[in-house]
Amino acid sequence: MSAHTIPLSIALIITTLISVVSPAIAQDQSPYDILEASRNAIQEIDGFSAQFRMKGEAGAMFKDTLPSMNGQLFFGTHDEFGRVIHCIGEAREQQTKPSLGIDILIAGDRYLWTDIATRTIHERPASGTSRGLPTAIPLVLLKSIVQDDPYATDTNNADSIDLLTQETINSVLCDVIHIKRTKPKGRTSRSGSDAYTDARWYIGAKDKLPRKLEHITDAGLVKITLIFELSNLKVMSPTQDQLDVTRPNGFSFKSTMPKPKADQPVEPEIDDPTNEPIGELSTPSQRPTPS
Secondary structure, eight states: OTHHHHHHHHHHHHHHHHHHHHHHHHHOOOOHHHHHHHHHHHSOOOOEEEEEEEEEEOOOOHTTTOOEEEEEEEEEEEETTTEEEEEEEEESSSSTSEEEEEEEEEEESEEEEEETTTTTTEEEETTTTOOSSSSOOOOOOOOGGGGGSSTHHHHHTEEEEEEEEEEEETTEEEEEEEEEEEEOOSSSOOTOOOSSEEEEEEEEEOOOOOEEEEEEEEOSSSEEEEEEEEEEEEEEEOOOOTTOOOOTTTTTEOOOOOOOOOOOOOOOOOTTTOOOOOOGGGGGSSOOOOO
8 A cells, every 4th residue: 555545545535525514514504593694684785686587386277377477676775665676577467368567666565566558656555455466476576575574474474494405596505494384364365475385485505695485385285386586686786766666757646555644733832931820721710611
């Protein structure tokens, strides 16, 4: 045995061990730690741009009824609405229906969209029952990232939270978090957006930013998965124009947002340096008799 044989053999063994152990080390972390790191990463950036795609997977019976979308989105902080997502692209309500252009803004409390056909800019409260939306955005979208806790909707209703094997999404290695949701009690929303049984988040292993989200509705014989996926994600500071819908001249604006409540009248303060009683208002006998 030569002097070089033993070191070479040891080197090969070490290399093999590293290749085997490394994936385990990458997964040697809690799903809660990954979600918390992702919360912090989303809060720390000014925003990002990305290409997006949404599609549905199901059996032949339901395949043609599922929605689809694709286009470009911008995520960032709007001067008026706070954290928002602005999506531009095209969508189908169902695969058998024609494709329609979309220009829609998702904020924490509202949706805005530009309707070219009616020359109208619509504004509606953000809820699963919002009517008139031109897309299936309420069903599945990364709209939760405009909230303080992007994962609260799933984690607050979780039976279990598990870390699965890492997967590569559009050339980005991702940690995969599988959340089994508690079955909702009573009636669900009209859109069914809160009726899915599982959520699967794909979070970039390095930058901790979400790349993919799956909503899975597993009813036994029927299983439907709605998939929202990001690609070409670039961390950036979007301009205010990139964070708002197109507002062409001559378009009308229609809003169904609740009007703010009028402030209660405030009694004017009277500067009285003498601290003496102020006329009849301070005399109990002058107060009106209760009916």
